[in-house]
Each structure stands twice: as C-alpha cells, then as structure tokens.
Amino acid sequence: MSHPQSYRPKSGEVPTEPGVYRFLDPDGRVVYVGKAKNLRARLNSYFANPAGLHPRTFAMVHTASAVQWTVVNSEVEALQLEFTWIKEYAPRFNVMFRDDKSHPYLAFTMQDEYPRAMITRGARKPGTVYFGPYTKVWAIRETLDLLLKAFPVRTCTPTVFRRAQQTGRPCLLGYIDKCAAPCVGRVSAEEHRELAQQAVDFMNGDGGDFIAERKEAMARAAAELDYERAAVLRDEIEALTTVLEKSAVVLDVRTDADVFAMAEDEMHAAVQVFHVRQGRIRGEAGWIVDKMDDSPPEVLTEAYLRQVYGDAEPVAVPREILLDTLPADADTMTEFLTAKRGGRVTLRVPQRGEKRAVLETVKKNAQAALTLHASRRASDLTTRSQALAELQEHLDLPQAPLRIECYDVSHTQGSEVVASMVVFEDGLPKKREYRTFGISGNAARDDTSAMYDVISRRFSRYLEQSARSPQAASGAVTAGGASEEGDEPARGGFSYPPSLVVVDGALPQVRAAERALQDLGILDIRVAGLAKRLEELWVPEDDYPLVLPRNSESLFLLQRLRDEAHRFAIAFHRKRRSRAMTGGSALDGIAGLGETRRKALLKAFGSVKRLRQASPEEIAGVKGIGPALAEKIAARLHQDGTSAGSDKL
Numbered sequence: 001m002s003h004p005q006s007y008r009p010k011s012g013e014v015p016t017e018p019g020v021y022r023f024l025d026p027d028g029r030v031v032y033v034g035k036a037k038n039l040r041a042r043l044n045s046y047f048a049n050p051a052g053l054h055p056r057t058f059a060m061v062h063t064a065s066a067v068q069w070t071v072v073n074s075e076v077e078a079l080q081l082e083f084t085w086i087k088e089y090a091p092r093f094n095v096m097f098r099d100d101k102s103h104p105y106l107a108f109t110m111q112d113e114y115p116r117a118m119i120t121r122g123a124r125k126p127g128t129v130y131f132g133p134y135t136k137v138w139a140i141r142e143t144l145d146l147l148l149k150a151f152p153v154r155t156c157t158p159t160v161f162r163r164a165q166q167t168g169r170p171c172l173l174g175y176i177d178k179c180a181a182p183c184v185g186r187v188s189a190e191e192h193r194e195l196a197q198q199a200v201d202f203m204n205g206d207g208g209d210f211i212a213e214r215k216e217a218m219a220r221a222a223a224e225l226d227y228e229r230a231a232v233l234r235d236e237i238e239a240l241t242t243v244l245e246k247s248a249v250v251l252d253v254r255t256d257a258d259v260f261a262m263a264e265d266e267m268h269a270a271v272q273v274f275h276v277r278q279g280r281i282r283g284e285a286g287w288i289v290d291k292m293d294d295s296p297p298e299v300l301t302e303a304y305l306r307q308v309y310g311d312a313e314p315v316a317v318p319r320e321i322l323l324d325t326l327p328a329d330a331d332t333m334t335e336f337l338t339a340k341r342g343g344r345v346t347l348r349v350p351q352r353g354e355k356r357a358v359l360e361t362v363k364k365n366a367q368a369a370l371t372l373h374a375s376r377r378a379s380d381l382t383t384r385s386q387a388l389a390e391l392q393e394h395l396d397l398p399q400a401p402l403r404i405e406c407y408d409v410s411h412t413q414g415s416e417v418v419a420s421m422v423v424f425e426d427g428l429p430k431k432r433e434y435r436t437f438g439i440s441g442n443a444a445r446d447d448t449s450a451m452y453d454v455i456s457r458r459f460s461r462y463l464e465q466s467a468r469s470p471q472a473a474s475g476a477v478t479a480g481g482a483s484e485e486g487d488e489p490a491r492g493g494f495s496y497p498p499s500l501v502v503v504d505g506a507l508p509q510v511r512a513a514e515r516a517l518q519d520l521g522i523l524d525i526r527v528a529g530l531a532k533r534l535e536e537l538w539v540p541e542d543d544y545p546l547v548l549p550r551n552s553e554s555l556f557l558l559q560r561l562r563d564e565a566h567r568f569a570i571a572f573h574r575k576r577r578s579r580a581m582t583g584g585s586a587l588d589g590i591a592g593l594g595e596t597r598r599k600a601l602l603k604a605f606g607s608v609k610r611l612r613q614a615s616p617e618e619i620a621g622v623k624g625i626g627p628a629l630a631e632k633i634a635a636r637l638h639q640d641g642t643s644a645g646s647d648k649l
Contacts, residue, residue, distance in 0.1 A: 004061045008047040014040040019071040020081045022089075023064035030089035032060050035078040039069050056550075060093040075332040076339065083310040095289055095303045104140050105283075106131040108153070108200050113189055114161065114182050115196035117144060117153045129315065131203045131282060148173075149239040150210070151199035152180040153192070202240065204277065204315070211240050251279040251354055257320040259355075261363035262300060263370045266535055266559060270370035271304045272362050277318075286369045302327035309337055317341035322350050322359055374560065383553055384427030390554035391500070394546060395526055395539065401499035402426055405458075406561040407513070408504040409439070409450045410569035416577045417444040419454040420569035423498075424561055435494075436572040448512040451503060455516035461494040463520060497525060504562050506531040506545075507538050514540040530562045590632050597624050601633070612637045 019039045023032040036042035046053070046061050053061065072078050086094050109116045111127025119140050120130075144155070154161065156171055156179075164170050164183035174181035182192040202210050218233035251257070259274045268288060275283040287304060295303075305327055309317055317340050327333045330347055337345040350356040388400040395401075404424045411417040417439040423430045435458070443453035501517075503509045510529035517525055529538040535555065536545030548555040604622045605611040611619070611633075620630035 004047050004050045004064075007064070007066050009043065009067065011040065011044065014043050014069065015071050016040045017071045018073070018075050018078045019069050020078050020085065021067060021069040022085065023060060023091075023093075024066045024068065025063055026065045030085070030091050031064055032091050032093040033082055033085045033089065035075070035082040037075055037078075039071070043067065043069070056093065063093075075329070076335045079306065079329075079332055079336045083306050086306075087310065095295060095300065096307070106140050106144060106203070108196055110193075110196065110200070114154055114192055116161075117147070117155050117196070117199065119144065126313075129200050129313070145178075146239040146242055147199055147202070148178045150214075150236040151195050151202070152178055153196045153199055154179050154182060156183075203282070211237055214240070251276055251358060255279050255320070255355075256318045257322055257355075258318050259322045259358050259362050260301075260304070261324045261359055261366045262297060262304075263363065263366040264297070264300070265370065265374075265563075268370060268373060269300055270366045270373060271300075272366040272369060273308070274358065274362050275318075276358070284365070286366070288369070288373050296328075297325040298328040301325045302329065302333060305333055305337075309340060312340065314340060314342050317345060319344065320346045320348070322355055323347060324349060324359060324363060374556075384557070387427055387553035387557040390548075390552055391557070394537070394548060394554060395500070395528060397499065397526055399499070401526075403496060403498045404500045404502060404561060405498040406502040406504070406565040407451065407454055408562070408565035408569040409447050409454070409509075410566075410573040411444070411450075412573070412577065414444065416573060417450055418569060418573045418576055419450060420565050420572060421454070421458060422561065422565045422568055424557075427557060429564060434568055436568070438576070447505065448508045451505070451509045452512040452516045455501070455513045456520065458494060459517060459520050459522055462497060463522075465495045497522075499526070501525055501527045502558060502561055502565075503527070503529045504532070504565055505529050505538075506536070507540075507543070510538045511540050530558050532562070535559070590629075590636055592629050593633065597622075597629075600624055608637070 016038050018035075018037050020033065020035050021039060021043060022030050025031050034042070046057070046067075050058060050061055070081065072081060086096070090096070104119050104121050107118050107120045108129045109118070109125075109127070110129055111125075147153075148155070152173075155173065156164070160171060161183050164174075164181075168184055170179065170181040170184050170186075173179035174184070174186070180187045180192055180195055182189060187195070198210070214233050214237050218230050218237065221227070221230040221233060255276060256278065257276045259276060260271060262269055262271045264270070271287045271289075273285050274281050275285075287307075289300070289303075301323060305321075317337055319341075321337070326347060326349060334345060334347050337347075350359055385400075388402070391397070392400045402425060406422050406424070407419060409417065409419045419437040419439060421435040421437070423433040437454050437457065439450045439453055443449050501513060503513050506529055510527055513529075514527045517523070517527065527540055530536070531538060531545065534545075535548075535550075537548055537555075537558065538545045548558075600622050601611055601619070602608075605614060614634070616627070616630040616634045619625055619633055620627045625633070
C-alpha cells in the first residue's frame with residue numbers, strides 16, 4: 001500500500017484550469033477518475049490531510065501510486081472526458097450504476113440500406129433508433145405486431161433477407177402483408193426507408209397525425225366505393241390506436257420528458273426512470289448501485305445522469321428532465337445535455353401538479369426496486385452463508401448464528417411505548433414468530449428500561465416453556481425451527497433460544513439487554529447492538545464499537561434485521577396510537593361493535609362525553625346500531641363514567 005505523500009505532485013506542477021484526473025495503482029490500472037473546475041485545488045484536497053478523508057477515499061489514495069491529469073477548455077469538456085474515461089477504464093472506486101434487469105428495446109436499424117425492426121437487449125449501436133425499454137418481452141412483441149399492420153417494415157435477419165433476394169421469394173410475412181418485401185423488389189429501398197421512418201416518427205409521438213391522415217384516406221376510399229382499401233385503412237387505424245392506448249397518458253400531450261427518482265439506504269441506491277413522450281409513458285428502466293461511501297444524493301444524481309446520457313443518441317435526450325434531486329453541478333450538466341441533444345434541455349425538480357405526481361410514482365417504483373434487490377440478495381444461499389460466517393468471526397461465536405432475534409423500542413415522546421421482536425433463521429425472516437410488546441409503568445421511562453423489560457419478558461417466557469418442554473432448551477435449533485432431539489417443536493415462538501440477540505441502539509441498550517439475560521441466569525446468548533448513525537456494532541464488554549466493512553454481507557444482514565425490527569415496531573406503535581386517539585378503550589370488548597360503528601358513533605355525537613349523556617334510543621338512531629347494541633353501549637359508558645371517568649372511545 002502506497003503512502004499518498006510518495007507520489008504527491010508538487011503544487012506548482014498542477015494547473016489551476018478545469019480538467020480530469022486519474023489515480024493509477026502500481027500495475028498502471030486506473031482506480032479512480034474525477035473532474036475538477038480547478039485541478040490544483042481538487043488534487044490538494046486528496047493529499048493535504050489523508051487521515052481526514054472518508055474511509056473509501058482514504059483507501060483509494062493509498063491503493064494508488066500515481067496521479068495524472070489532463071487540462072480541458074471548459075467544465076463541460078471535463079464532464080465529457082470524465083464519462084469517456086470511466087467507460088473505458090471502469091475504475092473500481094467510481095460509482096457505477098448497473099442495470100437491475102436486462103430490458104428489451106424496440107429498435108430500427110436506420111443505418112442499414114433496408115432498415116429492420118427488431119427486439120434487442122444488446123448494447124446500443126450508432127445509427128440504430130431505440131424505443132423503450134419495455135418491462136416485458138411480450139409487450140414489445142405485441143406492439144411490433146400491431147405496428148407492422150400499418151408500417152410493414154422488414155423484421156428478418158440479414159441471412160434470411162439475402163436468401164430471399166437470391167431465391168426471389170419473400171418469407172411468410174411478405175405473403176401475409178406484414179412486410180413490404182423489399183427483398184424481392186415489391187418496394188424500392190427509398191420507399192422501404194420511408195416506411196421505417198414513418199414507424200420511427202409514430203413511436204416518437206406523431207401518432208395522432210398518422211391516425212388522422214388514415215381516417216381522411218379511409219373516408220375518401222369509402223366515398224369512391226373502394227371498400228377494400230377502406231377496410232385496410234380501418235385495420236391500420238385500429239392497430240395504431242391500440243398501440244397508443246397501451247401507453248399510459250400521464251402528462252400533457254405536448255410533454256417530452258424523462259422522469260428520474262432515487263431511493264437509497266445505507267448500502268444501496270436504486271434509480272428508476274419513466275420515459276414520457278407526447279405525454280405517454282414510452283418506457284421505463286432501473287439501475288442499482290452498491291454504495292461504498294456517503295455520497296450525497298446530488299453526487300449520485302450526477303453519476304446516473306452521466307451514465308444514462310453519455311452514450312445516448314441526440315433523439316434520446318428529451319427537452320425536459322424531471323428529478324427528485326438536482327445534480328451537484330446542475331449548470332454544467334445542463335450544458336452537457338444541451339450539447340448532446342443539439343437543443344435546450346431543462347433540469348428541474350417539480351414541486352406540484354401532474355409532474356410532481358408522476359415523480360412520486362417513479363419514486364415508489366425506485367423504492368420497490370430497492371426492496372426487491374435487498375430481498376433477492378438476502379435470499380441468496382451463498383450470500384447468507386457468508387454473512388453468518390462473518391458474524392461468527394466478528395462476534396467470536398462458537399458457531400454461525402442460525403437464529404437471530406432483533407429488538408427495537410418505539411414511542412412518541414415517551415407515550416405509547418412499544419417494542420418489537422423479529423426473527424431471522426438462516427439469514428431469512430421468519431415472520432410467524434415476530435412478536436410485539438406493550439410497555440407501561442416504570443419500564444417506559446426510557447429506552448434502556450424498556451429494553452430491559454422486553455428482554456426480561458421474552459426470556460422469562462422462554463424459561464417457562466423450556467421447563468415444560470426440556471427438549472426445546474437442550475436441543476440445538478435447526479433452520480426449520482425444530483430441536484435436534486425431537487421431531488415436534490415446542491409450542492410458541494418463545495420456545496427457541498436465539499444464537500444472537502441484536503438490539504437497535506448503542507452501548508446503553510446493549511448493556512441493558514445483557515443485564516436482563518444475566519438476571520435470568522442466561523449466560524450463553526450473545527448480545528450486540530447496531531447504532532444507526534454510523535452503523536457501528538456494539539458489544540457489552542467493550543467501550544468502543546466494532547466497525548464492519550461497509551460492503552460486508554454481515555453488515556448488510558444486520559441492517560436488514562434492524563430495519564425490519566424498526567418497521568414492525570413503528571407499525572405496532574401507529575396502531576396503538578391510532579386506537580388511543582380514535583378511542584379504543586371505553587368501547588373495547590363490546591360484542592358487535594367494530595371499528596366502523598365506533599367511528600359512526602363519534603361522527604354522530606362528536607365526543608365520548610356527549611355519547612355518554614345520550615339515551616339508548618338516541619344511540620340506536622345511529623346507522624348500524626340496533627336497540628340491543630345501543631343498550632350495551634349505554635351500559636358500558638355509564639359503568640366507565642362512574643368508575644374511571646374515561647373519555648376515550
């Protein structure tokens with residue numbers, strides 16, 4: 001590992017102009033590419049105080065053994081050169097979004113003498129016009145089939161096309177009028193190219209014009225009694241209309257825009273885009289990146305915009321790009337995209353209206369993609385085994401923790417204190433054994449007391465059930481949940497001891513959980529805590545945390561555990577708080593009185609106090625409340641009013 005000072009350039013050697021720089025390792029491989037408005041100032045930031053750099057940047061400057069730079073004329077040129085070098089060298093320390101799925105595109109090979117319509121997943125080629133991406137292959141096949149009714153462009157491979165030229169016979173599509181058969185001279189190369197251009201124009205958003213022209217031609221053909229021609233035009237109109245209807249209308253028909261949104265967690269970021277042309281969604285795509293540092297959203301936005309449009313054809317760059325976060329250097333990116341398109345491009349964050357609604361939809365898709373990516377990665381057997389093995393090593397466990405329980409406490413300024421317990425077995429969630437806890441009294445005074453209370457209650461139940469079923473306590477727990485000494489598991493999710501207890505919090509919560517176990521005489525269950533701020537792993541016997549590698553599978557598994565416990569606790573807390581606010585106590589337990597009828601009562605009387613003063617006949621006047629139920633309600637409220645004076649529904 002090199003020390004940065006060993007290859008630091010002299011300050012006077014580095015120019016102050018805009019440029020692009022490359023860090024190289026001892027083997028000459030490029031490990032990082034960056035751009036700068038002022039090369040000297042930027043490079044000095046890497047060498048002035050390496051110890052103060054982010055861990056990933058620190059690793060980069062110590063991995064490298066040399067730095068080179070190239071001066072350019074403007075920041076836009078720097079952005080273009082940076083993209084070129086990142087694509088060429090694929091540096092390991094640069095952020096690179098990867099496609100989360102292989103999307104199919106509808107493509108027209110306009111560079112060919114006889115343009116071809118085809119479905120492709122490969123790399124983009126110059127001169128080929130692409131539409132999409134589409135989410136399903138069958139959707140694009142259906143679209144292409146409908147297009148060929150109006151624009152019979154060839155779809156055959158070059159080999160099939162040459163064979164037809166040699167034999168003088170077209171393929172089946174030529175016989176059924178799904179191809180204009182340029183291979184046998186039915187149309188000239190110029191006429192066929194015009195057909196292909198019309199199909200491209202239609203897909204680019206000129207569909208209304210083509211349909212209007214065909215309607216006029218159909219009317220003329222019918223007036224001239226050319227019913228056969230009118231029928232052909234009618235079928236073409238139906239096909240083109242169907243293609244348009246398959247594209248959801250989300251914005252004004254004059255809108256051409258790409259709508260981007262990003263969702264991220266501590267380890268990953270997911271980007272989704274809707275390609276909107278003439279107000280219709282023409283395609284969508286998504287990308288995922290494994291985050292190696294704490295890059296802010298504006299830096300990630302610049303990275304994916306550079307990646308999406310760096311190789312794009314001018315026609316693929318829309319007039320407007322809607323984002324949830326502007327890139328770090330929005331002005332330079334705007335100039336770059338404007339030059340790429342050959343016309344003005346606008347970057348903006350919509351604040352209200354239809355465009356904001358579409359952005360929120362894209363955001364939901366990005367969040368769903370991020371969740372799916374996390375679950376797929378977690379479900380991979382190799383990945384899970386690696387994560388458990390890493391946890392065993394980091395926490396010095398006798399064996400891999402096949403069963404892990406995670407606990408989180410949730411409340412609103414000390415009210416409605418609750419906790420959750422989630423269970424992962426073999427690295428996967430076991431939702432049927434999730435549990436929630438309501439916490440009250442002295443235990444609810446702070447988070448450490450609440451954690452002590454929850455752990456004590458959970459493992460007291462474990463000891464009780466173990467006493468009734470000794471095999472559950474003595475047998476090792478398998479991934480399926482049954483003990484090795486008996487085929488039938490003990491009753492209840494509290495019967496099995498975990499190999500590891502994880503709490504959401506730092507040292508105070510960890511030591512509270514450890515103390516609860518010790519007070520119960522349980523000394524063989526390891527406890528650890530994951531603090532959210534810096535993702536540190538705390539253990540009770542150390543005053544300093546363990547810092548797991550940010551890209552380690554063990555940290556990813558712990559984060560999934562912590563986030564799942566937090567989600568489950570929040571859901572239970574909201575349910576409790578909602579019940580307390582809308583009144584679940586005074587009327588709980590009355591047979592036949594559900595949530596809908598409780599809300600109807602509150603709406604009719606306005607408050608519990610007024611409801612308590614109402615007679616059974618007045619209560620029965622509320623829709624859905626019969627005389628017998630009204631008597632029960634009046635009796636319950638009268639009883640509660642005289643004993644506890646509760647004014648809660």
